[in-house]
Amino acid sequence: AQKVTQAQTEISVVEKEDVTLDCVYETRDTTYYLFWYKQPPSGELVFLIRRNSFDEQNEISGRYSWNFQKSTSSFNFTITASQVVDSAVYFCALGAGGSRLTFGEGTQLTVNP
Amino acid sequence: DGGITQSPKYLFRKEGQNVTLSCEQNLNHDAMYWYRQDPGQGLRLIYYSQIVNDFQKGDIAEGYSVSREKKESFPLTVTSAQKNPTAFYLCASRFGQGVFEKLFFGSGTQLSVL
Numbered sequence: 001a002q003k004v005t006q007a008q009t010e011i012s013v014v015e016k017e018d019v020t021l022d023c024v025y026e027t028r029d030t031t032y033y034l035f036w037y038k039q040p041p042s043g044e045l046v047f048l049i050r051r052n053s054f055d056e057q058n059e060i061s062g063r064y065s066w067n068f069q070k071s072t073s074s075f076n077f078t079i080t081a082s083q084v085v086d087s088a089v090y091f092c093a094l095g096a097g098g099s100r101l102t103f104g105e106g107t108q109l110t111v112n113p
Numbered sequence: 114d115g116g117i118t119q120s121p122k123y124l125f126r127k128e129g130q131n132v133t134l135s136c137e138q139n140l141n142h143d144a145m146y147w148y149r150q151d152p153g154q155g156l157r158l159i160y161y162s163q164i165v166n167d168f169q170k171g172d173i174a175e176g177y178s179v180s181r182e183k184k185e186s187f188p189l190t191v192t193s194a195q196k197n198p199t200a201f202y203l204c205a206s207r208f209g210q211g212v213f214e215k216l217f218f219g220s221g222t223q224l225s226v227l
Contacts, residue, residue, distance in 0.1 A: 046218075047217075
């Protein structure tokens with residue numbers, strides 16, 4: 001069975017602070033894919049990143065960075081110098097076996113001016 | 114512009130009534146999905162379809178029905194058997210069937226019970 005845990009239900013920061021969203025996953029498959037999606041107040045989930053289980057390189061895209069560690073089954077997401085527009089619900093998801101994704105429960109990030 | 118269109122944005126259901134949520138995509142995607150989102154519970158899969166005229170139950174299919182008569186369309190009917198239908202419903206699609214393919218989402222339908 002696949003499982004994704006996002007232990008942080010809500011995070012509130014002040015603009016320009018760095019913030020890290022945690023994601024821990026469970027799977028017995030050796031080949032799997034991890035995703036992060038952003039859900040702004042408009043409701044539509046937007047794809048941010050995909051990582052496969054064979055690629056543990058960290059990735060940086062502008063103010064966003066992702067840290068994938070197989071040893072701890074974690075795929076954490078850091079926003080540097082947060083902005084009010086980063087306020088959203090962020091979902092981590094796991095794809096392993098079959099064609100379904102397993103989503104975490106999401107983390108509501110609020111960035112205050 | 115290519116994308117997924119969900120309608121209506123807000124929907125109200127009376128007791129004992131069936132309602133249908135529309136989902137249309139012009140991305141030429143093979144696979145389509147319906148998710149239910151409740152506060153604090155993330156996304157749960159209701160039904161999915163990998164090809165026209167075929168669909169499978171997800172984790173919470175009871176009280177819901179779907180059809181896939183056209184590649185572009187995957188409507189979801191919330192039947193009167195669904196006793197707690199109030200939720201945000203998201204439709205998604207992707208090009209292939211593999212789990213490595215990213216999902217594209219619609220903007221959702223908020224269903225409430227009168």
